[in-house]
Amino acid sequence: MTPLMIHKIALVASSIIGAGFALLAVMALWPALRSKSLALMGTLLSATLIMLCLCGLFMMGPQVLIAAGALAAARISYEVATLRFSQDRYVILCVTTATVLTVSSALYVPVALACAALWFGLFACKACAITVHKYRITNILLFPVLPFALLAHGAVSPNLTALMLATYVMVEIFDSFALFFGSLLGRTKAFPGVSPNKTVEGLVGGAAALLLAACAAAIIWGFPLALTAPTALLTGGLAVAGDLAASRHKRLAGVKDYPKFLPRQGGLLDSLDSWIAAGGGLTALNLLIYLW
Template identity: 35%
Template structure:
């Protein structure tokens, strides 16, 4: 089953590559190059996380600790660079992040199939919300917080992710209703996690947390939705006993 799933991932990347080509073919070469760099780096990130989950899940647990640890450092770094401004906002942000980080680290200890299902739904939503948003997105939904987010991107990414969840249903063996409820929660929390990270950056007037990951920015720029989506699944797993 794992290799069948991996073939699905490669198919999605092929479709995504076609989408990126259509998006970038008329753009300035420098802009297009940055976009392709982001796509290639994302390919290696997805592959690395996929195999860490499927081959040796304990590796993913350590990665979860690294991701949340670096994320905390990034929050503190922007606060420090700002001259320690907006102390109440920073304190609230840290509390929320710690709760999500604890949930995400607990998520990393759950059943391998549940972790893999969540990761795939998140990755598909993230990738195709960007692609459909750039191809067909017109109406901006949060222009002052995250200017690149569009209604078309949100709907397009959610539709592809939900359809993919049904395609991957054998990973969990739950009812279609439970599957769709779980997947909808993953998508919602992923979106809210992304928005929260963008809001934090806007408060401190930066575009990215840093430039650690080429084409993506910092760890929170890349993994904000994964942390939030994973925290939701950790909570849901306790409520629904899956």
């Protein structure tokens, strides 16, 4: 069932991307919107390339996904560590830890459970203002290392593989429409201290578009709306949290972007931050249900 679902998700993603390019092309016909539409089109093109790569990786199976996950873990941990640490040995430690955790979490359920427990523990410490959250290494574990390891576990688990790819599609729908509505209607800054480009209007528009798309998919595929709608909204919330966590690392380091990996997208973490948080969060939730 999973390969069939992956093909369906890839088809839906292609349709959404096509509709996005068509909408931006129509916008470009109006002189007042032309510059915004062309800028958004460049961003959508980069996102399309990532989407095509991910769909291909998911279709190739778990072995390829694990290998790709190890490389991605090494890259994103390198991007964060180079911003937060000046000494090479700490950068090497972060890259090694992230890669080992990603591969072992993907292969072994107990490791994934341990990652989820540690992730929740760090969240609890942060919520309770325990001093452990002041250490840079724990902040990097909190995001992106542990959630990425959990995402890798979900990507290769037969019962979660399709959900992880669908999560990326949902994140892209949310982010794309949040950017679209924010660029056209955005007036009220949502998080001026961490991510000044995000607006309340953009986030509301992105959430509404995601909810409509998820409900439409549920009706077409026969999924229960009572489960699909909350999952979509949770995905959108986690996506925002991931983006803010990635922005916080940059703000603390005093830089605007991670080391560039893709044109118009910045670092690899800039492209995957929302998916890492959403995919990791949904995998952790499923592990919690599994234990229950």
